Amino acid sequence: MPLLPTGRRSDAPDELSDQRSVAISGVHKVFRSRGTAVEALRSVDLHIRGGEFVSLLGPSGCGKSTLLRVIGGLVEPDAGIVTVGGLTPNTARRMKRFGLVPQASSLVPWATVDKNVRFLSSLESRRDVGHSALSDDEIDDLIDTVGLSKFRNSYPHELSGGMQQRVSLVRGFALGAPVLLMDEPFAALDEITRSDMRYLLLELWERTGTSVVFVTHSISESVILSDRVVVMAARPGRIAAVEEIGLPRPRTPEMEDAHEFHEHARVLRTHLKEHHS
Template sequence: MPSPLPYQAPAADARDSIAVKGLAKVYGAGADRVEALGGIDLTIPRGAFVTLFGPSGCGKSTLLRILAGLEEKSAGAVTLFGQTPETAARAKNIAWVPQSSALLPWLTIRDNVLLSRRLNRRADRDPACVSRPEDADQVLRELGLADFAHHRPAALSGGMRQRAAIARGFVQGAPLMLMDEPFSALDELTRDALRLRLLEVWERHRKTVVFVTHSAAEAVLLSDRVVVMTPRPGRIEAVIDIDLPRPRGRDAADSPAFDARVRAVKDTLRRGWEGEE
């Protein structure tokens, strides 16, 4: 497989893509100054599953939080289908899936999944709102949680609680889902099962997903594109197209083509690190 070229964001219709241009993020000043991101250019088309991959400290989560409107950028421009992150967040056009499930313990799983639709009802009347809520019971069935809809989180395993957090994101109906290492706290067998569940549900709903992971295999299995990031400051080393056929099931990770793309992702990261030394 040929080595990927350094990434250059293509021109795209602003209403049909996520566009990041010249993005930088700096924390502190003087001796405490930390340049977390520098010169980030990235275009993500609507409906794509894109993963930010790299080591701790490369700015993956910082970039994700800027997309979510949870962090302010220091320089550059970011638009989400023609909207600023702040406008998109206010209008509930972004669904956020964190590392922990963040379920409210006194609510049932179904009520937790519906929570985003019950909060900030004024956003539904915002002309900038383009979210279209999904049927909660259908999404719970798709994620294998229908029999536990009326249980509280304490009655569920960690993997099931994380499925509920993913269900909440889909039910919100936002066109963009931002997922910050949602499987990182789970054991490997549970992670494997949830990756496949996520792929099945994403195939049906085709949200635009930006996903963060430290796992090259996870990135390749899930993604249309893998954005390889390196630190000092956080930057994009390359974007690798994952041209494996969809839908992808349990057999996808057993092919030589899959192994070749995992190696390409790892080799790109390694070259990026060596270039900094």
């Protein structure tokens, strides 16, 4: 996937055949353990357009991470249909159509920053994954973008938590996967580092055209990052509201002081309170 100039995303047609699109229809999931049934998701319908940044926002236990895993083919729904670029999640996963950035950086401890970033793309041939991984020059450019050029030969234990997450971010994009799934990747960081990471993420996303599905508990984080914020109600997990974010792009820290930013945050807070229980 070639890098796009900063501040631009691909305007490809919004069709299900777009490798970056995700279509979710009537998804239902129940977890059963020792005779107890827990309804995790109920009648979830959502269409994520190619190149879109969508956040899943909601309280703990509302099914955000479960929905992310259903999209990624890691959890099989009991009912409903999910497609990624027209493929089933399992097929898309086998073809490495997903990049994943988890809450913990999960870097390979014996590998340098440079090798960690290239770890996943080095395991897959371009013929097998069905899309083009980023070139070495493009990966080098992403490493420079997140300020890690001087740490290429450092090991994870030599890095701060924020720097480890920068490596994890670049690794997520380096495979060139059309869809990036992010499960609260900044939750363990202090607020200042977390804020910096948001804008690094946006810069990488704007340059690659990848679709991003981002799980978060943070209202402000969801507003500054997203094209749309999907508010999920408490168990059983279901979509309570979808808020279109009207802030212009590229996003900047100054926008967090704008009236429009605070109005979006107010609306989302109201939705969360209405559907908390």
